[in-house]
Amino acid sequence: MNTISDHPRKKAGIGRLLLIVASLLAVAVALYFVYMVALAPGATDFAGGRHVPMSSYPGRNPSGVPAELENASLVERGEYLTRAADCAACHTAEGGEPFAGGRAFVLPFGTLYSTNITPDRDTGIGADSDADFRNALRKGIGRHGQRLYPAMPFASYTYMTDADAAAIQAYLFSLKPVSARAPASTLKFPYDQRWLMGIWAALFNPDKRFEPRPERSPEWNRGAYLAEAMAHCGDCHTPRNLMQALDNRDKFAGTVQAGWRAYNITADASSGVGAWSETDLAHYLMLGHADGRGTAAGPMGEAVDLSLRHLTPGDIGALVAYLRTVPSISSPDLPVPKAQPAPATYAQGDADTSHARGKAIYAGACAGCHDWSGVSPGVPAATLTGSRAVNDPSATNVAQVILTGAHRQSVGAGDAMPAFGATYSDAEVASLANYVTARFGAEPSALTAQKIAELRAQD
Amino acid sequence: MRRALDVLMLDEGARPLQGGDRAPGPPEGAALSRRDFLHAGIAMSGALVVGFCVPDALGAAERAPYAPNAFIRIDRHGSVTLIMPQVEMGQGIYTAVAMILAEELDADWSQVALEHAPPDDKLYANPVFGLQVTGNSNSVRSFWVPLRKAAAGTRSVLVQSAAQLWKVPPGDIRTENGEAIHAASGRRAAYGALIARAQGLSPPANVPLKDPKDFKLIGVTQRRLDTPGKVNGKVVYAIDVMPPGVKFATLASCPVFGGKVKHVDDARAKQVPGFRQVIVKDNFVAVVGDHMWAAKQGLEALDIAWDEGPNAAVSDDDVWNQLRAASRKDGAIAKTVGDADGAMSRGKVVEAAYELPFLAHATMEPMNCTVHLTPNGCDVWTGSQVLARAQATAAKVAGLPLDKVQAHNHLIGGGFGRRLETDMVASAVQIAQAVDGPVKVVWTREEDMRHDVYRPVYRDVLSAALSGGRIVAWKHRVAGSSVIARWLPPAFQKGIDIDAVDSAVDMPYDIPNFRVDYVRDEPPAVPTGFWRGVGPNNNAFAIESFMDELAGKIGKDPVAFRRDHLDKSPRLKAALELAAQKSGWGSPLPARTGRGIALQVAFGSFIATVAEAEVDTGGEVRVRRMVCIVDTGIIVNPDTVIAQLQGGLIFGLTAALYGKITIAKGRVQQGNFNDYRMMRINEAPAIEVHLIKSGEAPGGIGETGATAAPPALCNALYAATGVRLRRLPVDRDILSGRKAT
Amino acid sequence: MVSLRINGETREIDAPPDMPLLWALRDLLGLTGTKFGCGMALCGACTVHLDGAPVRSCLLPVGSVGERQITTIEGIGTSPAGAKIQKAWLDLEVVQCGYCQSGQIMSAAALLARNPHPEDADIDAAMAGNICRCGTYVRIREAIKHAARA
Numbered sequence A: 001m002n003t004i005s006d007h008p009r010k011k012a013g014i015g016r017l018l019l020i021v022a023s024l025l026a027v028a029v030a031l032y033f034v035y036m037v038a039l040a041p042g043a044t045d046f047a048g049g050r051h052v053p054m055s056s057y058p059g060r061n062p063s064g065v066p067a068e069l070e071n072a073s074l075v076e077r078g079e080y081l082t083r084a085a086d087c088a089a090c091h092t093a094e095g096g097e098p099f100a101g102g103r104a105f106v107l108p109f110g111t112l113y114s115t116n117i118t119p120d121r122d123t124g125i126g127a128d129s130d131a132d133f134r135n136a137l138r139k140g141i142g143r144h145g146q147r148l149y150p151a152m153p154f155a156s157y158t159y160m161t162d163a164d165a166a167a168i169q170a171y172l173f174s175l176k177p178v179s180a181r182a183p184a185s186t187l188k189f190p191y192d193q194r195w196l197m198g199i200w201a202a203l204f205n206p207d208k209r210f211e212p213r214p215e216r217s218p219e220w221n222r223g224a225y226l227a228e229a230m231a232h233c234g235d236c237h238t239p240r241n242l243m244q245a246l247d248n249r250d251k252f253a254g255t256v257q258a259g260w261r262a263y264n265i266t267a268d269a270s271s272g273v274g275a276w277s278e279t280d281l282a283h284y285l286m287l288g289h290a291d292g293r294g295t296a297a298g299p300m301g302e303a304v305d306l307s308l309r310h311l312t313p314g315d316i317g318a319l320v321a322y323l324r325t326v327p328s329i330s331s332p333d334l335p336v337p338k339a340q341p342a343p344a345t346y347a348q349g350d351a352d353t354s355h356a357r358g359k360a361i362y363a364g365a366c367a368g369c370h371d372w373s374g375v376s377p378g379v380p381a382a383t384l385t386g387s388r389a390v391n392d393p394s395a396t397n398v399a400q401v402i403l404t405g406a407h408r409q410s411v412g413a414g415d416a417m418p419a420f421g422a423t424y425s426d427a428e429v430a431s432l433a434n435y436v437t438a439r440f441g442a443e444p445s446a447l448t449a450q451k452i453a454e455l456r457a458q459d
Numbered sequence B: 001m002r003r004a005l006d007v008l009m010l011d012e013g014a015r016p017l018q019g020g021d022r023a024p025g026p027p028e029g030a031a032l033s034r035r036d037f038l039h040a041g042i043a044m045s046g047a048l049v050v051g052f053c054v055p056d057a058l059g060a061a062e063r064a065p066y067a068p069n070a071f072i073r074i075d076r077h078g079s080v081t082l083i084m085p086q087v088e089m090g091q092g093i094y095t096a097v098a099m100i101l102a103e104e105l106d107a108d109w110s111q112v113a114l115e116h117a118p119p120d121d122k123l124y125a126n127p128v129f130g131l132q133v134t135g136n137s138n139s140v141r142s143f144w145v146p147l148r149k150a151a152a153g154t155r156s157v158l159v160q161s162a163a164q165l166w167k168v169p170p171g172d173i174r175t176e177n178g179e180a181i182h183a184a185s186g187r188r189a190a191y192g193a194l195i196a197r198a199q200g201l202s203p204p205a206n207v208p209l210k211d212p213k214d215f216k217l218i219g220v221t222q223r224r225l226d227t228p229g230k231v232n233g234k235v236v237y238a239i240d241v242m243p244p245g246v247k248f249a250t251l252a253s254c255p256v257f258g259g260k261v262k263h264v265d266d267a268r269a270k271q272v273p274g275f276r277q278v279i280v281k282d283n284f285v286a287v288v289g290d291h292m293w294a295a296k297q298g299l300e301a302l303d304i305a306w307d308e309g310p311n312a313a314v315s316d317d318d319v320w321n322q323l324r325a326a327s328r329k330d331g332a333i334a335k336t337v338g339d340a341d342g343a344m345s346r347g348k349v350v351e352a353a354y355e356l357p358f359l360a361h362a363t364m365e366p367m368n369c370t371v372h373l374t375p376n377g378c379d380v381w382t383g384s385q386v387l388a389r390a391q392a393t394a395a396k397v398a399g400l401p402l403d404k405v406q407a408h409n410h411l412i413g414g415g416f417g418r419r420l421e422t423d424m425v426a427s428a429v430q431i432a433q434a435v436d437g438p439v440k441v442v443w444t445r446e447e448d449m450r451h452d453v454y455r456p457v458y459r460d461v462l463s464a465a466l467s468g469g470r471i472v473a474w475k476h477r478v479a480g481s482s483v484i485a486r487w488l489p490p491a492f493q494k495g496i497d498i499d500a501v502d503s504a505v506d507m508p509y510d511i512p513n514f515r516v517d518y519v520r521d522e523p524p525a526v527p528t529g530f531w532r533g534v535g536p537n538n539n540a541f542a543i544e545s546f547m548d549e550l551a552g553k554i555g556k557d558p559v560a561f562r563r564d565h566l567d568k569s570p571r572l573k574a575a576l577e578l579a580a581q582k583s584g585w586g587s588p589l590p591a592r593t594g595r596g597i598a599l600q601v602a603f604g605s606f607i608a609t610v611a612e613a614e615v616d617t618g619g620e621v622r623v624r625r626m627v628c629i630v631d632t633g634i635i636v637n638p639d640t641v642i643a644q645l646q647g648g649l650i651f652g653l654t655a656a657l658y659g660k661i662t663i664a665k666g667r668v669q670q671g672n673f674n675d676y677r678m679m680r681i682n683e684a685p686a687i688e689v690h691l692i693k694s695g696e697a698p699g700g701i702g703e704t705g706a707t708a709a710p711p712a713l714c715n716a717l718y719a720a721t722g723v724r725l726r727r728l729p730v731d732r733d734i735l736s737g738r739k740a741t
Numbered sequence C: 001m002v003s004l005r006i007n008g009e010t011r012e013i014d015a016p017p018d019m020p021l022l023w024a025l026r027d028l029l030g031l032t033g034t035k036f037g038c039g040m041a042l043c044g045a046c047t048v049h050l051d052g053a054p055v056r057s058c059l060l061p062v063g064s065v066g067e068r069q070i071t072t073i074e075g076i077g078t079s080p081a082g083a084k085i086q087k088a089w090l091d092l093e094v095v096q097c098g099y100c101q102s103g104q105i106m107s108a109a110a111l112l113a114r115n116p117h118p119e120d121a122d123i124d125a126a127m128a129g130n131i132c133r134c135g136t137y138v139r140i141r142e143a144i145k146h147a148a149r150a
């Protein structure tokens, strides 16, 4: 009886409830948008104070090339700026012609391929007008009006001056045209709907040029321009919001990119680079290695090879000065790196015996160069002690380096770590990475074979 | 350099090695002892100079040593020198072959010396090949009779001269420890004192050989002659040769097989300290420097554009698709007994296919060759399994007559078949043509691995019919590259590669209806060559894996099943029984641990191997123990046989667990030991080798361990997990069930 | 000019500081007992001692050696541990082709000097960096224990 007569009221109840929930959700979403879009801080807002148009900035113009190159030809200046903006990294396929594109970006929802930016008329940018070029670079709009995916950091390049954009364009047009059509991207619906990127750009691309801050030193402003308009550090080091836009509230606090961890580079003393000396930072950026701090590998190694090592000491100094001022944010999962080396022999220092396989592999394939102490007798770049990757309990980058190796572009022995991914199994790599963090790092990691399989999938 | 050169002349490798001589080589610059003089005068022509400098009061006639044949020389001091046609690569034949000679000659072992034979395909041909070749595990086998005859003849001549000297009948004279002895009168004469007389005499036709039961040396472990200089850094491998003024070079060939050089920019290389010159040839680029570092740096600094040629797109898929297709065609019949096709219908038919990957040799001593080209001659220093071919190659490239090329052989830091080729000599001579003075060409490990001649990919398709617990029909198709057809064309007859079907046609099991056919299929782009174990590599793996599968099909124990089919091979059966006993076959083992048996008749040896391996749930393998029973006929130097099996099994386990050369974009993907993995000491199992005493003629041993390990291991993994691996190397994802077979 | 202390002697060589010790020993000093196997610290063939500790000379720039004493296979026989190891290597007939053995002996001598009575685990850990393509591992294990007993 009752049960029957209960029905209508219950229905009404559920209906009301749904209504409330829905409207609450709507409000939440709206608030989120306001928070993420309207209230989102700009790249350099953390610095406070005024920002003025480049024209009305009293100090030395933070854009363009360093003093050393002021009298260089347009193309030479363009080459310097192209390197500073690191176009080559994304627009060159492995083993392919520089700038001819075709590099794959494996995303959870499909694969993207970078485009050919050599001056080939059909497959490259040879047919681009100046306006086409600037639109692609700063607005993410292709020659035929098609929208680019934000894998292309136009939301950073948008800060670039007309003059610098023109110089880069001049350099690219000076290259030998290479005919190479990038494979079509394989994104799934709805991600294959490029027009959606128009909305994304409208929401998240500030589409305005860099504005210096008079209260800050000219060096700082130069560093800011290099970091934001050119090197686009944030595209790897700044976490993204739900819609894949950089969230500058956590500027440079670190995130995971393409299976590699881009670490916290804020001034935080324990988990960031606050404890690094100016020299540490400068060396790391110029050489890809700083004694006692570790060695760049993966995407950062690439950035050093292709871009940062070509910058003038002055520009590196400016980047360091800028980096220093980024407010410290702590990454609770990153311990203070362990500074003292492990014991000198295999016999000591392995309280934790749960990584026997890892230790056996280390003894055979690793100790010869990295030593049991973690301090390489011959190759400074191979020293594990103090490296952030080894002191990261996720061991993501340690595993990646084991799988894919690390190859700096300078000629000579000892600056190449061979890749072991081909014949060592997931379980072996996991155990080895766990052994390395346990022996040489501040906190042991707990990688599984499963996790290694996932990392492999991203390479 | 001078200092280095002395080492070269006086080291154990350069001077012949002396029986019973355990002292390390004389210190650098030390005055030459008689022995050193004699020895220094041998292996290296460079050292000959030193030899001649030693003052000597005697007349030429008395100085002349006695050389009755190409293999033996006895000097007046009684030192017996074996002119060694075969080369030492670690397999211990220097000692074993010298023992054969000393035994039959009744020489004083401590007075037996040894020198590399000069290149000569007539005098020093390996009877099996008709060429001067060290390979196919046959040094002892092929020289067993010829050497004993040569020694016996020489001995009888020495006896004759003693008889003349003492005016007694030769029959009353016996020989022992390098002396002729007349018991009745108590007279004794050392061989050295008899050679002057011996010069005129010639040995009688067919002298009787010793009865094996009278052997004193053969069968008793003797210490190796080649090892003392290998523990103190004194041995001079080819890579250590240091002619005065030598320069150093390293080279890069097009990473894509068959590719050519398009363009080279050496601007950056010129900045490298110690850089001398860049040499650009049709298919490789070399950099010469004051030291290997300069050469290596210079090469890395070159900007080379390659014309990748027709193979630029070849990949593993092409290789395997082609081979699998080929293996479906009928091949040339290598052997047929009864009616295999007909008999197939008379039982339960089982079929399986087995696949082996390309493998690199990865000898520890990378490819190298040192050449000094002068207007009127050419010196070549190398470690070669085919010295005469090395000499001929150099002559051809240099455009010189053979007699103008001095080819100096060296102890080899790993051959495994790689040094049956002479490509490293050809490129070195080409480089030397552009360099003034001697040049040492050393390949980087990467170059060595990417420009090897590879153990071919093979596909073996087997089928058998089972009835009443026995195999009533057997068909075996071998599909793969023919190394023989390239390397020894005359031996490739009627479409059959005798090596590729070796130990398949003479498979030991007693089966009434039987057929083996061979399909030649040359892989696209990839050059193939002999690799330790050669043909028996694929056949032992396929046959012994298949025998296990057949046993499984009728629920029979693998040992019992094999025993049932060995009535016609008592020697192998005996090895099987002993293997079962020594390995504790059938006794309980921990979970996920298993034993596997593999038999083989290869290189004239009968071998039974039991592997014991453990597999964790992730598919990771630990080989716990290997037990190996060997009947190799008369054993010359027992400890060497044991050592060869211990090492060979590790070599085979490495291949089974890790060995894989893969091709993408026409190039080899592996380059160094990070991606071409070697078993290390902390993965090496305990290994027990048991020798069966036998009066049969000696068999070969050097390659047997390499072929024995893979099938024994895979059968053990099956016993441990129930997963059958038909493809090498071991795939841990298949073992763990993450991936289907 | 770089000055090195090798097997008790001081040797002057004209080498760029980034040149790995391996090539200085082999190509400039004629000490060819130290072998080239991989050039990547993967095989151990080039092992020498720096102040008694085993290092891979193929990745050790001569410029970084400084005052440290270098011992090579040519000199290891003068140390008690080295002499014991060399003898054990011959007594147990460890060697096959021998190319890896300079490195094996250098690693083993360093092990024995530091640890007079090594167990299997110590041997495995200390020797795993030395590849032997001929597969002499079983005898290397025995020989190290044999030397320890001597």
Ligand code: FES
Pocket (backbone or CB within 6 Å): A368, C035, C036, C037, C038, C039, C040, C041, C042, C043, C044, C045, C046, C047, C056, C057, C058, C059
């Ligand atoms: S050559 Fe140095 S470790 Fe291989």
Ligand code: FES
Pocket (backbone or CB within 6 Å): B090, B364, B413, B414, C095, C096, C097, C098, C099, C100, C101, C131, C132, C133, C134, C135, C136
């Ligand atoms: S003895 Fe040949 S590599 Fe070790």
